Amino acid sequence: MAGGNKVEIQWYPGHMAKTKRELKAVLPYLDLIIEVTDARIPASGRNPDLAALIGKKARILILNKVDLADPLVTAEWIAYYRSAGEKVIPFDARTGEKLAAVESLIEEVAREALPSKAVWRLGVVGIPNCGKSSVLNRLARRSAARVGERPGITRGKQWVKRGNWEILDTPGLLWPKIANQEAAVKLALVGTIKPENLETEELILAFLDWLKQHHPAPLRDYYGLGPSTVEGDPYDLLLAIGTRRGCLQKGGEVNLLRTAELIWSDFRLGKLGPITLERPIVSPVSL
Ligand SMILES: Nc1nc2c(ncn2[C@@H]2O[C@H](COP(=O)(O)OP(=O)(O)O)[C@@H](O)[C@H]2O)c(=O)[nH]1
Numbered sequence: 001m002a003g004g005n006k007v008e009i010q011w012y013p014g015h016m017a018k019t020k021r022e023l024k025a026v027l028p029y030l031d032l033i034i035e036v037t038d039a040r041i042p043a044s045g046r047n048p049d050l051a052a053l054i055g056k057k058a059r060i061l062i063l064n065k066v067d068l069a070d071p072l073v074t075a076e077w078i079a080y081y082r083s084a085g086e087k088v089i090p091f092d093a094r095t096g097e098k099l100a101a102v103e104s105l106i107e108e109v110a111r112e113a114l115p116s117k118a119v120w121r122l123g124v125v126g127i128p129n130c131g132k133s134s135v136l137n138r139l140a141r142r143s144a145a146r147v148g149e150r151p152g153i154t155r156g157k158q159w160v161k162r163g164n165w166e167i168l169d170t171p172g173l174l175w176p177k178i179a180n181q182e183a184a185v186k187l188a189l190v191g192t193i194k195p196e197n198l199e200t201e202e203l204i205l206a207f208l209d210w211l212k213q214h215h216p217a218p219l220r221d222y223y224g225l226g227p228s229t230v231e232g233d234p235y236d237l238l239l240a241i242g243t244r245r246g247c248l249q250k251g252g253e254v255n256l257l258r259t260a261e262l263i264w265s266d267f268r269l270g271k272l273g274p275i276t277l278e279r280p281i282v283s284p285v286s287l
């Protein structure tokens with residue numbers, strides 16, 4: 001995905017330590033962890049350190065924002081994680097469709113892990129902007145009052161009671177694991193990392209390079225580019241999209257930053273169609 005372009009992104013070490021401390025502090029109170037990730041980055045959107053932090057505690061994984069992800073690739077990820085023994089379920093917290101399936105998975109896993117309990121305490125955790133608050137609001141049957149576009153909007157700490165569940169009101173923030181340049185680009189594209197930390201043009205050049213190789217349809221169908229442009233250099237793609245969309249500055253030249261911002265926003269809003277940025281590595285099926 002990085003496509004040879006250099007993208008400088010970091011998750012501040014101080015922030016990471018604080019996040020980890022806060023999560024560690026609430027873990028003893030929880031019976032079941034609801035890990036949320038963005039279905040467009042089902043691997044890069046998880047932090048592998050969570051397993052060590054929660055130990056043997058029961059956990060389910062929600063692949064959220066499935067409306068923005070490629071349904072076939074989502075199915076691949078579900079199969080992949082299930083075969084690894086994880087309790088995983090796709091979800092669209094924006095519409096709340098299939099909430100009942102999420103609830104019955106929670107119920108099943110909670111009963112299996114702690115059969116003698118009368119009340120189970122649940123906590124929602126995940127990296128910034130994956131939809132933790134939206135999932136929490138769905139589970140608690142609340143309006144989406146605290147849902148925000150930017151990371152870090154959630155404040156306060158309480159329990160929300162619902163049937164035989166008590167849900168921690170404060171989602172646990174998981175720091176993203178930026179393993180390499182490729183992961184950094186994916187995390188930034190879906191909006192995990194704040195835009196201030198990166199050069200938008202470089203990010204979008206890496207995205208265009210990936211799109212033309214793995215998902216060229218939106219370049220043709222949404223941006224209306226011809227085959228020779230689609231196969232060309234990512235920089236020329238950026239210029240062509242800027243020209244077609246009228247992102248011009250004084251003198252008639254393409255405004256690269258505005259064009260890149262437009263493409264980024266198109267992707268985040270799902271205008272390019274459902275796109276998943278990574279696929280599971282599946283060993284060939286033996287016949
Ligand atoms: N399309 C779509 N957007 C979602 C979904 N869940 C959350 N969002 C949006 O993603 C953004 C971040 O959601 P939020 O719940 O605040 O994430 P948090 O930072 O993890 O608590 C908001 O703009 C939500 O409306 C979903 O399933 N589909």
Ligand SMILES: [Mg+2]
Nearest residue numbers: 132133153154
């Ligand atoms: Mg939140």
